[in-house]
Amino acid sequence: MENHDFADHDIKDHEKIDDVEESESTEDNESVKESNIDLNRKSKKIKIRNVRKTNRLHTTIGEADKKIIVDYMEDWKKERKPSNPFKELAKRLKNSCGRDCNSKAICDYYWNKLDPRLDHSPYSPEEKNYICEWASKCQDGDKPWKDLQPKMEEKFGKFRSRNSLKNVWNSNKRRTDRLTKEVKRNEANMIEEDTIEGKNENKDKGVISEIEDKKEIKSEDEIK
Numbered sequence: 001m002e003n004h005d006f007a008d009h010d011i012k013d014h015e016k017i018d019d020v021e022e023s024e025s026t027e028d029n030e031s032v033k034e035s036n037i038d039l040n041r042k043s044k045k046i047k048i049r050n051v052r053k054t055n056r057l058h059t060t061i062g063e064a065d066k067k068i069i070v071d072y073m074e075d076w077k078k079e080r081k082p083s084n085p086f087k088e089l090a091k092r093l094k095n096s097c098g099r100d101c102n103s104k105a106i107c108d109y110y111w112n113k114l115d116p117r118l119d120h121s122p123y124s125p126e127e128k129n130y131i132c133e134w135a136s137k138c139q140d141g142d143k144p145w146k147d148l149q150p151k152m153e154e155k156f157g158k159f160r161s162r163n164s165l166k167n168v169w170n171s172n173k174r175r176t177d178r179l180t181k182e183v184k185r186n187e188a189n190m191i192e193e194d195t196i197e198g199k200n201e202n203k204d205k206g207v208i209s210e211i212e213d214k215k216e217i218k219s220e221d222e223i224k
Contacts, residue, residue, distance in 0.1 A: 057105045065097050069106065070114055086110070111146075112161040119158040127156055128168050135169040143169070 069089055076085045086103040093101045112118075123131075134151070135143050145162040153159045 057101065057109050060099060061093065061097060061101070065093055066114060068092055068096055069110055070116065073110060073115070108163075112163045115159075115161070117153075117159040118161050120161075120164075121158070123160075123164075123168055124156075127152065127158075127160075128172065130155065131165055131168045132172050 072089055072092065073085065082088060084103070086107040089106050090101050090103040093099065093106070130152070131148065134148055138144070143166070145165045148165055149159060149162065152165070
């Protein structure tokens with residue numbers, strides 16, 4: 001009996017150890033989850049900061065700095081060297097205005113705002129249709145909008161910014177998706193209404209048949 005008691009104690013001790021280990025493992029898992037959440041939050045904050053830098057660039061540089069960008073890019077277009085001119089422009093702008101300008105932000109700002117070839121006039125319906133047809137043929141994901149720019153210039157005589165091309169497509173896509181959802185919702189409502197009407201018709205038929213049965217029973221009783 002005593003040996004049996006010792007065995008029971010050993011089992012209970014092991015169970016306690018297992019419980020402790022499980023609690024520690026769950027705590028470890030929770031700490032890992034919390035650290036992952038913190039990392040995600042940090043990465044989101046970094047992304048937001050980068051977006052803000054890009055969006056604020058036009059407010060942080062002056063006309064002289066814009067001229068530096070335009071003049072340098074006009075010279076760069078002749079030889080296409082270096083392969084990434086915006087890193088060099090970031091250095092030049094730092095020397096000029098003393099600010100750290102993000103090379104990606106400079107790239108976005110030039111191709112969408114400063115490029116002298118850009119036409120900022122409103123889009124015609126024909127242009128919008130052409131953009132949507134072209135984009136719909138591309139694979140899912142990011143569209144090569146820079147490839148569409150020369151096509152638009154050749155067909156319509158207007159050099160459009162990459163962002164404006166993308167905005168036309170996204171606007172059309174949102175409108176199409178919204179209309180599709182409305183059509184599906186209306187179809188679902190019609191099906192539901194038809195179902196309700198069908199049920200009501202069945203109920204009415206049931207009531208009518210019940211009344212007719214009662215009439216037949218009455219007439220039979222009267223005959224008797």
